[in-house]
Each structure stands twice: as C-alpha cells, then as structure tokens.
Amino acid sequence: MKQQRRHTAVDSPYGPLTLVADDGALCGLYMTEQRHRPPEESFGARDDRLFAEAEEQLEAYFAGGLKEFTLELRLHGTPFQRSVWEQLVRIPYGETRSYGDLADELGNPKASRAVGLANGRNPVGIIVPCHRVVGSDGSLTGYGGGVERKQRLLDFEQGAALF
Secondary structure (H helix, E strand, O other), X not given: OOOOEEEEEEOOOOOOEEEEEEOOEEEEEEEOOOOOOOOHHHHOEEOOHHHHHHHHHHHHHHOOXXXXXXXXXXXXOOHHHHHHHHHHOOOOOOOOEEHHHHHHHOOOOOOHHHHHHHHHOOOEOOOXXXXXXXXXXXXXXXXXXXXXXXXXXXXXXXXXXXO
C-alpha cells in the first residue's frame, strides 16, 4: 500500500521550514536552499492540520523551552544512516560531538567519513540534531542548511543567541 504524504510550511528564526509526513509520521523537515532537499512534488498535498504537534514542539524549541523532541518519526534511509541518526538524537541539547566520536559510538572508529555522509542525509534536521556534529578540532564542517545556520543553531542552544 502506497504511503500517504502530506506537508505544510512553518516560519522559524531560520527561515521557512517544510514539514513532510508519511501516514501521519514526520519524515522530513527541510529548510529553504537545503542540500539534498527532495523535489516539492514529492511532499504530497498540503495539510496544515496534520502538523499541530510538530509545530507546537518546534515553537517551544525556538522559544528555548524544549530540549528534546518527542515526535513520531518515520525516517527513510539505509540501516547505517538510521543508526547514525539514532546516535544524533542522543547528543544532549547544547553539546556537540565529532564525526569520529559518533563512529566510535557505532563501534566503527574508521567510519567517520561515512558518518559525515549519513549526517548530511538526515531528512529531519533540527529535530534529529545533525547541527550538533562538528569536526574533530571543533570546527564547523558542512551542514545541509548552510554553515551559518549551523552556527546560529549551536549559539542558540549554548545560550549565546536567544530569539
């Protein structure tokens, strides 16, 4: 049976966000000008009512009151990608980990490059916090939504910039 996709668009301090759901479970959160953003026609029909809980949690996060999301997710990716994304949600709010740290946590210390590629394919940025992953020296490396947005998200979570 084919999944029923729906989407909506919401405003955020980082520009408009497009939320996409498969059969009611969130499967995408895309920023404008985001690398690996699927084509608009794959998002399904617009349905603003379906995303009330996601919008509420995002609003609370951007207000500084929510540290961990509790939304039902349906993430599409390879088993390795999904294992990386599962590690991302374990990075505490306001903290960072390196790609090497994540590779170690996955039991494969030589997989930091593969971890980076999987991180870049995260379909639900912010909620699955790929912005919390940095280079081994603490430098900001790529981010699907742009390095400037990544810096702003990290600053926000570390209390340096409140909206």
